[in-house]
Amino acid sequence: MLDEHRLRQLYLNEAQSIRAIAVLESVTTRSVYDALMRYHIPRRPAGFNKMPSSTDRPFDEATLRKLYLDDENSIRAIATMYQISSRKVYDALTQYCIPRRTRGHRRTAAPVFVLELSNGVLDQVQLRHLYEQEGQPIAAIAAQYQCPPNRIRMALVRWGIARRRRGRQHMIL
DSSP, X not given: OOOHHHHHIIIIISOOOHHHHHHHHTSOHHHHXXXXXXTTOOOOOTTXXXXXXXXXXXXXXXXXXXXXXXXXXXXXXXXXXXXXXXXXXXXXXXXXXXXXXXXXXXXXXXXXXXXXXXXXXXXXXXXXXXXXXXXXXXXXXXXXXXXXXXXXXXXXXXXXOOOOOTTOOOOOO
């Protein structure tokens, strides 16, 4: 038999669930429910989440702001980093009033001045030399570095190197 004081302590103050109290007190969930009714202890709504405590989350507001807003990590990435559920990260964002990014948000890419490929490293100066001064086509540069031509094409665009029209021979000055 559960006493009223203990039940109020567990259910109201500690926000334990009926199931958790039943396991703790070695009784059935029905016994806990009946005791709540007998002592006129108000039930919480279904799906009630206990008040988050600092032990529920491994980070504080400043850390979460840095990870989510400054470093632009996704909710899933933060959850994986701290080995918690995405829901806990989302709840923390809500609690700390941190604005959510729009759907489809793209990270602002830091300027990359080196392209690491399977057959070496290609930097902006070297690509400019191969493409503009030597006049090599994109396909030849890609074959030389054993990568898809699209990686070379995207590097040209990213680094602002003007591309030649297709099929035109390069004129060496």
